[in-house]
Amino acid sequence: PKEIEKMERSNITFVVEFILLGFSDLPNFQKLLFGIFLVIYMNILIGNGLLIFITKTNPTLQTPMYFFLGNFSFLEICYTSVILPRMLIDLWTQKGNISFLSCAIQNCSFCILGVAECLLLAVMAYDRYVAICKPLYYPIIMNHKMCVQLVIASWITGIPVLIGLTYQIFSLNFCDSNKLDHIFCDAPPILEIACGDTYQKELSVHVAALFFIMTPFLLILISYIKIITTILKLPSTSGKSKAFSTCSSHIMVVGLFYGSGSIVYLRPESSHSAKSDKAFSVLYTTVTPVLNPIIYSLRNKDVIAALKKILPK
Template identity: 60%
Template sequence: MQLTEVNMLFKIVNKLTILNLSYIQMESKLKAEESNNATIMEFVLTGFSDVPNLQWILFGIFFIMYLIILLGNSIIILITRLDLTLQNPMYFFLGNFSFLEICFVTVSVPRMLRDIWTQKGNISFLACATQMCFVLMFGGIECLELTVMAYDRYVAICNPLKYPIVLSHKVYTQLVAGSWVSGIPVEIGQTCWIFSRSFCGSNRINHFYCDIPQILKLACGDTFMDQMVVYILAVIFLMVPFLLTVASYGKIISRTPKLSSAKGRAKAFSTCSSHLTVITLFYGTAAINYLQPKSNQSEGLGKLLSVFYTILTPVMNPIIYSLRNKSVMVALKRLLPNY
């Protein structure tokens, strides 16, 4: 065989090798794209799998806390509906707030308990979007509801003579209805906005429920606009209600020294301080979670903060807002004569 023929044969073999490698690379790329597309249909919530030795301890703690939330808030709803002495705006707000707390916690905690029990965190794309929508919706409504409740206390303590007029039956029902109506369409729109993106890479969510910061970490491409939308809505539904709530309690505290009786001053200060403690805990942890830049967020810290405002504060709220209230305890004893 001549040298020219050998060179031609070598070139042909070389080209076939290059084509074969190109085909293999294209096939691998297609398989990767198919794999990425498959992750869009399902996510995996890792929950607390990073602490395997504490799984059953955490299950027991969260299960007991969930039962406390259900029982405490259900009692408040029952009392405020049945007892005739509690038919006023304050207890109407408390009953509605207790119902809201049950809804807010039930969206995430039962699913988390199931995942710990089964050691599986698979959740479909639609279920994940639905869960996130309801968490955001009930959380936003709760912020508005806390503001309404603070305003109610402000009017009752600072303008007691005008209280029946300022917060008539029509007004306080409209305030509650407005809290619900304003929160629902906004959070549905935000959820649709976020889940309309493409997701690539890992489908594992290092959290115990579907939350915005963790979902955005899985999104393809630049998420700057998504983060800006999250910040704007967080300011509207977190910071603005928080400032209004603090302003209301600030007015109450400034008015407290002017109250005639020492007992009344002590009661007003005790009520406001306990309310502000829970409110600061709820708003503070939620604000850090949603307002902190995505690049600076620690996944472990995000989970811990979420435990505070999704589980711990709902456990404390029935005690702080209702069960420390003398009128509520009297109504409870009337409802349970043998208590």
């Protein structure tokens, strides 16, 4: 029925800009929402910035685990900076106009950084797997060159596919509407207002999402199955608790990121609504980045010790 409806809307217009409706259905709360998201964004920048600073400057944190954590925090800052500043401007001005090119760039950047985050979480799980399951080989396997290569691979693997996918989506014809009922330029609401048969493009988006989200998730799952099996074989209780504590922060971050992301992208079509999509999008674009530094600070003695050195008493 959706395809037929799209075919009927044959009044194709040349779209030069989109209008992000965002939270326009809450006109009385625009300034309050601006304040809330500004505080969230500042916390993301300060919290993750602090983690980057201590993992770069503290001599005791010059290990692969903290090298990946520093990169992950930098990625979180980039990921939210693609969305939140623009959203804050829209809330303040109460206008949601975004040019066609800016919309395409935002969508592409968001997808590339989201995929990089999935892959980096898988790399961090692999690091914990080597540390716990192959401790004698750890310095050899996770040498500095290998760590740098894994981080670069996480950043660039999705780029060619996602640039191609973005080009496919934005080369579609658009009907008599340029209004996106969302908080940023995401693929599903853009496909929603496209003309003609968009089934092929929607399928491409789902296949890419499944591949780039589920492959790293399966690698994380396999790593943790092997880690837990190894930990349970350890003779001492203190050894077990120490091994578990080094993984617990990462497990919590993975749970938050994948939990909120999969609710948005892997839910059945029938349960989608603009309001729920916006709510869940806020969740996975702000909750993980804002909680990441808190989780790693509270669950990690080395990070706490490093923070105590630089923060005033």
